[in-house]
Structures are given as structure tokens and as C-alpha cells.
Amino acid sequence: MRGRHSLPYAIDPIPIALAGALMDFSIPQPLQETLKSVRKFLIDEVYPLERDLLARPFRELLPALAARRDKVRELALFTPQVSKEYGGAGLKFMEHALLSEELGRTPLGHFVFNCQAPDAGNMEILQEFGTPEQKETWLKPLVAGKIRSCFSMTEPGFPGSNPVWMNTTAVLEGDSWVINGRKWFTSSADGARFAIAMVVTNPQADPHARASQIIVPCDTPGFKIVRNISVMGHAGDDWPSHSEVSYENVRVPKKNLLGRQGAGFEIAQARLGPGRIHHCMRWMGICERSFDLLCERAARRDLAPDDKLGTRQTIQNWIAESRAEINAARLMVLKAAWTIDREGTKAARDEISLIKFFAAGVLMKVIDRALQAHGALGMTDDTILAYYYRHERAARIYDGPDEVHKSTVARRILRGYGLA
Numbered sequence: 001m002r003g004r005h006s007l008p009y010a011i012d013p014i015p016i017a018l019a020g021a022l023m024d025f026s027i028p029q030p031l032q033e034t035l036k037s038v039r040k041f042l043i044d045e046v047y048p049l050e051r052d053l054l055a056r057p058f059r060e061l062l063p064a065l066a067a068r069r070d071k072v073r074e075l076a077l078f079t080p081q082v083s084k085e086y087g088g089a090g091l092k093f094m095e096h097a098l099l100s101e102e103l104g105r106t107p108l109g110h111f112v113f114n115c116q117a118p119d120a121g122n123m124e125i126l127q128e129f130g131t132p133e134q135k136e137t138w139l140k141p142l143v144a145g146k147i148r149s150c151f152s153m154t155e156p157g158f159p160g161s162n163p164v165w166m167n168t169t170a171v172l173e174g175d176s177w178v179i180n181g182r183k184w185f186t187s188s189a190d191g192a193r194f195a196i197a198m199v200v201t202n203p204q205a206d207p208h209a210r211a212s213q214i215i216v217p218c219d220t221p222g223f224k225i226v227r228n229i230s231v232m233g234h235a236g237d238d239w240p241s242h243s244e245v246s247y248e249n250v251r252v253p254k255k256n257l258l259g260r261q262g263a264g265f266e267i268a269q270a271r272l273g274p275g276r277i278h279h280c281m282r283w284m285g286i287c288e289r290s291f292d293l294l295c296e297r298a299a300r301r302d303l304a305p306d307d308k309l310g311t312r313q314t315i316q317n318w319i320a321e322s323r324a325e326i327n328a329a330r331l332m333v334l335k336a337a338w339t340i341d342r343e344g345t346k347a348a349r350d351e352i353s354l355i356k357f358f359a360a361g362v363l364m365k366v367i368d369r370a371l372q373a374h375g376a377l378g379m380t381d382d383t384i385l386a387y388y389y390r391h392e393r394a395a396r397i398y399d400g401p402d403e404v405h406k407s408t409v410a411r412r413i414l415r416g417y418g419l420a
Contacts, residue, residue, distance in 0.1 A: 013259040015413070018083045024335050031095060038102045045071065046106050053107060054381040058238040067347045068112045069145055071268075079114040079143045081278075082123055085294065087136070087143040093274070097281045097337040101330075102161060104285020107387060111239060115142075118151040118187050120278060121271045122196055125213070129259035129267055138194060138215060147193035151185040152216070152245055153268065159265070160185075160397075161404045163198075163263055170214055170246060172254065178249040179222075184399075189225055190236075192218050199237035200240060202262045211264030215256040222250035232390040240391075269377055273345035276352050276399050280333045280359040283395060286388055294370040295319060301373075309373065318369040325344075325362040339393040350412060353405040359396040360402065 027035070032042045044332055045068050052061055072078045081096045082088025091099065094294055096115070103109030110116040126139040141147045154160045168181025179199055189195065201212040216223060226244040228235040235241065236349050298310030298319065309315055336351035345352070371378035371385045378385050396402045 006372060023335065023338055025331070025338070027098065031098065034077070034298045035098060035102050035103050038099065039105070041071070041075070042102065042106055042109055046108050046112055049108055050106060050384055054384075054387060058236065058240055062238070063418065065108065065112060072113050076163075078145065079123070081115050081120060082127065082143050086127065086139055088125075090297065093277070094334070094337050097276040097277055097334065100281040101285040101288070104282035104288040107240075107384070107391070109285070110282065114145045115278075116239065117278070119149050121275045122149045122151060124274060125196070125258065125267050125271045129213075130261075131253065131255070131272070134215065134258065141193075141352070148188060148191060148239060150186050150189040150192040150195045150243070151193045151198075151216075151271075152183040152189070153198040154183060154185045156184045156244070159335060161401055164210065165267060166198065166200060166211065168197070168199045169203070170197075170201050170212065170312070171235075172201070172385065173251075175254045176251045176256060177256065178216065179247045179252070180245050181228075182245070183247070184244040185242045186245045187242050188239050189218070189245055190228055190241045191238045194218055195245070196258060196269060198264050205262055208265045209262040212261050212266050213258040213264045214252060215258055216247075216250060217253055220247065220250050220252060222246075222248040224248065232393070234390070270345065272399055273349070274351055276356050277333060277337050277340065280329070280355045281337075283359050283363040283392070284326065284330050284333065286392060287322070287329070287363055290367050290385060290388065291319075291322050291326060293385060294322065294366075294373050295377060297370070298340045300389065315373060317371065322366045322369060326366065329355070329359045329362045350409055351411045353400075356400060357396070357402040357405045363392055363395055373384060 003343055008215055035293050049061060049064055049068075052064075069078065077089050077099075079088040079097055081093075082090070082093045084090040095267070099113075100110070102113070103115070110120075123139060123142055126135060129137055138147075138149070142149055153163065153166075155290045158166055162267060166181075168179065168183060170177040170179045172178075181199065183197070186195065194215055197214050197216050199214055200210050202210050203418075208353075224246045226246050228237065228241045228243050233243055298315050299308065301309040303309055303312075310319075332351070332355045336348050336355050339348035367385060371389055373385060374385060377383065380386060
């Protein structure tokens with residue numbers, strides 16, 4: 001039996017060091033300057049586009065966004081997370097995590113820098129698992145911002161929390177895969193050049209070895225966008241949209257298989273781990289923007305002559321609690337990113353699960369407090385808060401719902417106490 005004060009669990013409750021290495025989250029001076037310049041660029045060039053984002057179809061913004069993308073190329077920060085070998089800026093994982101927080105301060109930040117989901121995740125798996133031909137055909141134009149892509153995994157009628165259970169199939173006929181099935185929440189399919197589809201190719205295999213990932217050009221006969229799904233009353237268009245997609249006898253070349261046959265789940269896990277870090281740091285940027293709006297409202301809003309909103313203890317509590325929770329969540333995310341940098345995604349799986357549900361919870365609390373402080377104004381699109389409230393509620397669902405991450409971590413903890 002373990003001693004009362006032993007540490008049965010892999011995560012040290014006081015994580016001062018890992019594998020003998022001291023953690024140092026200080027930001028090098030050159031990176032600090034880069035982050036400052038990025039924030040100024042966003043405030044000057046990207047924030048002004050938000051009003052159009054809230055009032056007009058996204059496609060109408062594309063010319064203005066293309067102009068901003070050209071300016072990002074001049075900053076040598078376009079596609080920051082991809083290695084220079086493939087045309088990216090080549091930032092390390094931790095560097096990109098910090099940049100991602102800055103970009104998260106505006107819904108358009110990641111798109112302007114070409115590190116938006118789902119393209120960023122597709123770039124990662126194409127780098128790691130793609131053939132030279134696949135990299136030349138799909139990865140390089142994606143990194144260059146010439147095309148967009150989508151990731152087709154979730155299915156209606158099947159739980160997204162159980163990614164090994166799905167109904168879309170791909171059957172090898174000669175030199176072609178023939179795909180049949182239906183997907184939904186295929187984000188950004190509207191306007192995408194290709195999809196990476198998760199499909200069952202080995203139905204008799206072990207559940208984790210049944211699926212494969214296959215590249216499907218979106219102009220292939222039988223690939224059809226059924227609809228852009230209305231989310232919180234808004235169907236969206238182009239990149240900020242979520243589509244239901246039908247695959248009806250979609251025939252693609254055998255060479256479009258990404259990685260090994262039967263390795264779809266493995267590739268999905270390789271994609272989702274780092275992707276959750278990117279999401280969490282983006283959420284920290286949203287938290288900071290919402291926190292700024294909360295504090296500005298508290299300091300300026302008059303309840304009566306010479307009586308500011310910020311003099312109320314409830315508002316002060318919200319500010320203090322938000323500051324503490326944002327700081328705690330950021331440190332947890334940086335710890336997870338640091339672990340990935342040093343030991344890989346597998347070693348950080350518990351930290352990734354912890355930050356996924358903890359950071360999502362902090363995100364929703366901070367947005368809600370900021371919106372509440374704005375009263376009726378907070379419900380309008382005169383600020384960015386209502387947009388965040390609508391679109392970020394899904395943070396507690398996608399890439400694994402809170403409940404699954406909590407259960408996964410809890411089971412590992414309890415195994416350390418002898419519960420099988």
C-alpha cells in the first residue's frame with residue numbers, strides 16, 4: 001500500500017521540474033518584441049474589420065483579409081507554426097503558443113496569419129504523414145495560403161466522444177477508394193479545396209485500427225455540401241462555417257491514403273493533441289480581450305453622477321477572479337506546451353486533458369462576466385462579446401467534451417490508488 005504522502009499520480013501536484021529539467025516560461029526579448037508588434041498590427045489592421053465580420057458575409061471580407069495577409073508575409077510570420085522547409089515561419093511549439101494567444105484577441109487573427117483551424121491541423125498531419133507527392137500537391141499551397149481545407153470526421157447519429165465508432169466507409173476497388181457516408185460539423189468545407197476524411201477501411205480490425213484518413217478533393221463527383229449548419233442562429237459562409245457533407249460513391253486514387261491503412265485514429269490523436277494547445281492559447285487571447293473590455297466598462301460606466309460601475313464589490317470580485325483564473329489557465333497551458341516540446345504529445349496527454357476542460361471553463365466564465373457587466377450592450381454586436389459568447393460555447397464540446405477529459409484524467413489518477 002502506498003504511503004499517505006506518496007505521489008501515486010504521474011503529474012506532480014507541484015510541477016517544479018520534469019525529468020530533471022527546470023521549467024522557464026520567461027519570454028526571450030526578441031519574441032517579446034515580436035508579440036508587441038503583432039498586437040499593434042492586430043489593433044491597427046485587424047480589429048477594424050470586426051464590425052464587417054459581424055454584419056456582412058465572410059466572403060465579402062476576403063479582399064481586405066488578403067491585403068492583411070500580404071502585410072503578415074512582410075513580417076515573416078505567415079503560417080508561423082510550419083517549418084521553413086515547407087514555407088512557414090518555423091516557430092517552435094512554445095513560441096507559436098504565445099503567438100496564438102495574441103492572435104486569439106480577435107476572431108480574425110489566426111486566419112490572417114494562416115494558422116487557423118482546421119487548416120493548421122491538416123498541415124501538421126500532412127507534414128508528418130504525407131507522401132512527397134501529397135506534400136507537393138496539398139501541403140505547400142496550403143502553407144502558402146493559396147487554398148483552404150477541411151477535416152471530415154464527426155458523423156450525425158454517432159457520438160463525437162467515441163471517435164472509433166463511425167459509419168462512413170471506404171472500399172478499395174482496383175486503384176481507387178470508393179467512399180460512402182455522411183459527415184457533419186466538417187468545419188470550413190464551404191470554399192475548401194480538399195477534405196481529409198476519416199473513414200472505415202478495415203471493419204473487422206480492432207476498433208482503434210478500423211479507420212484510415214483519405215484526402216478527398218472537394219470537386220470530386222459525389223462530394224456534396226448538404227448545408228452549412230446553423231449554429232446559435234448563424235449558418236456562416238466560407239471559412240467560419242460548419243457543413244454537413246454527403247459522400248456518395250466518391251472515388252479517389254489509392255495514393256490519396258494519408259499514412260498507413262488503419263492508422264486513422266493514430267493520426268487523429270497526433271493532430272488533436274497539439275491542436276488542443278493551440279485552441280487553449282487562443283482562448284487565453286479571447287479571455288484577455290474580454291477582460292480588457294470588462295475592466296474598461298467598470299472604469300468608465302456611470303451608474304449615477306460620480307458613481308462608476310467599478311466601485312461595486314461584485315464587479316471587483318469578477319475582475320479579481322478573472323485575473324486569477326486566466327493566469328492559472330495560462331500557466332497550465334504553458335506547462336503542457338513545454339512538456340510537448342521536451343517529451344512529445346504522449347507524455348503530455350494528461351496535461352492536455354486538464355487544460356482542455358479547465359481553460360474552456362475559464363473562457364466561458366470570463367466572457368460571461370464581461371457580457372454581464374455590459375448589460376444590454378453586451379447582447380448586441382456593438383462589441384465582440386456576443387460573438388464570443390455564441391461561437392466559443394462549443395469550446396466545452398469539440399476536440400473532446402469536458403466530461404470525457406475529466407473522466408480520462410480521473411481514471412488515470414485512480415489507477416495510481418489501486419482502482420483498476
